[in-house]
Amino acid sequence: MPDSTVVKYPVTTRAFGLAIVVLGGMQLMMVLDGTVASLALARIQQDLDLSDAGRNWVITSYALTYGGLMLLGGRLGDAFGRKRVFIGGVVLFTVASLVCGLATGEISLIAARALQGVGAAIASPTALALVATTFAPGPVRNQAIAIFAAMTGVGSVTGLIVGGALTEVSWRWIFLINVPIGLVIIALAFRSLVETGAERLKLDVPGAVLATLGCTGVVFGFTEGAEMGWTSAPVVAALVVGLGMLAAFLMVERKAENPLLPFSLFRNRNRVATFIAIALVGAVMFSLAPFVALFVQDILGYSPLAAGMAFVPFAFGLGAAAFVASKLAVRVQPRWLIVAGTVLTTLGLLYGSTLDTSATYMGNLFMLVVGVGFGVGLAVVPLPLCAIAGVGQHEIGPLSAIAQVAQVLFGPIGLAIVGAMATSKTLSLGGTSGVASTMNANQLFALSEGYTTALLGCAIFAALAAVVALFIRFTPQQVAQAQAAEKAAQES
Structure with missing residues (x-):
């Protein structure tokens, strides 16, 4: 008799096909959305007359819901069927993209960006x-994993x-372009993906909600504090409530039947x-891109396309270092690679903090x-x-997911x-919040210093x-084992 426990996979011979086009296309769309928003901030602020705090919320509202709900989003697929949940997430992301593109004010755009983050947290x-x-x-x-992962670099x-x-x-097109792409992905997903069985899971919805709202409260306090005043009632209340919710989140996770954050x-x-x-x-990484994009557009007068091209060498520098680090990580202690990378980053950013309106691309920025x-x-x-070093294969998935959430949510x-x-720096020099094109020379100087x-x-x-990083004491052997275990987990 045939073994009934043998798993049947829809794709067994060739990775490239409709299924990987759907899954890789979704990943590409999500990465593109996160990248292009930073470049469009200056134009969005000018068109919708956003405050500096409102401008930042265009970026943070997306990341908060994406990072805060990502772990829950992954478990929704296990509980209700992955094909169904994936399509639902893409539908939500597509509809939210349409609303972003048609937004007429600060509130509608920020709300739609938060909804985009929810869709991404479900689909990704x-x-x-x-x-x-x-x-x-x-x-x-x-091959499929390589194609899926490559979409991050390509995007x-x-x-x-x-x-x-x-x-x-028009800045609106960076969102509206997602609509036809999303519709194609949805149509192809119905045709190419196979539904998975649903599991009986008790979802940790309270944990996900508390984590997201807690981080939102803290972010609101820091974002609005410089303009509203650090002792103003809304700012103090947001910080207190946000920290309180994060404390409640930790208490809930200790007692949850299926916690998002297993303390073990x-x-x-x-x-x-x-x-x-x-x-x-x-x-x-999250903070660098928006402010460099704003500096080169508002202060140096770059167009959005020129600003985007100016960033391309960053990706090539990152890729070259990633190749070197992947070879060295199994030969030297990983903490020294991390220390070297972060020290180099620190020195570069300290130099960047000395730039002014006389900066040139080849002379300073390149x-x-x-x-x-x-x-x-x-x-x-x-x-x-290092996040997955020294653990069993069954713990690789949860730890990798938590590492990704830590990076996305703290951004x-x-x-x-x-x-x-x-x-605070801009206001202390007599500058003002608002659109750079309407500022005088003194205000532009203050904006540049900010x-x-x-x-x-x-x-x-x-x-x-x-x-x-100095306190990370994993050995090259443990990192090599982590690489092997990660590969084994992907192939199993």
Whole structure:
């Protein structure tokens, strides 16, 4: 009799087909959306007359819901069927993109961006899970995972160019372009994906809601504090309530039947230091792009397309360092790679914080962009491997997911802190919040000083990451085992 326990995979011979087009296309769309928004901030602020705080919320509202609900989104697929949940997430993301493109004011745009984040939090982790259930273990799945992962790199680079070009026409197109792409993905998903069985899971909805609202409260406090006043009632209330919700989240997780954040995974001090370093590096990466994009457009007068092209060397620097780090991570202690990368990033950002209106691209910005990209690349390769070093194969998935959430969710908190530093510096010099094109010379100088102060804030986060990395004591052998275990988990 045939073995009834044998798993049947829809794709067994060749990875490239409709299924990987659907799953990889979704990943590409999500990455593009995160990249292009930073380039369009200056135009959005000018068109909708956003405050500096409102401008930051265009970025943070998306990341808060995406990071806060990502773990829950992945489990929705297990509970209700991955194909169904994936399509639902893409539908939500597509509808939210349409609303973003048609937004007429600050509130409607920020709300739609938050809804986009919810859709991404549902679709993205479910897509990765569908790769495992759609493609047979071995070469076919390895090819599918490689294609899926490549979409992140492709989206990062093409997003800079496509986003800049679309923003030249209208910032609305960076969101509206998602609508036809989303509709195609939805149509092909019905045809190419196979539904998975639903499991009886008790979802940790309270934990996800408390984590998201708690971070939102903290971000609101830091984002609005510089303009509203740090002792104003709304700011104090937001910080107190936000921290209270985060404390409640930790209490809920201790008692939850199926917690989003299993505390048993944090018994290793090296791993705790790893997650802190991941969060700090995430804050640097998330905060850096918006303020550099604003500096080159508002202060140096770059067009959105020119600003996007100026960022491309960052991606190449990061890629080159990632290649080097992947080879060295199994030969030297990973903490030294992380320290080297974060120190290089710190030095580059400290230099960036000294720039002014006389800066030129080849004279100042080119080496800064490449150097910081290389520094970030050295750090981001060993950190995820340290997160899963020394654990069993069944713990790799949860730890990898938590590492990703730590990077995504701490990004908005970092941006809120850095943004508060920038706004406070601008206001202290007699500057004002608003559109650069309407400012006089003194106000533009104050705005420039604010933007470069933001780079100083990023440098502080990078320096803190370097210090924390010294407490990561995983060995090259453990990192090599983590690489092997990760590969085995993908192939199983």
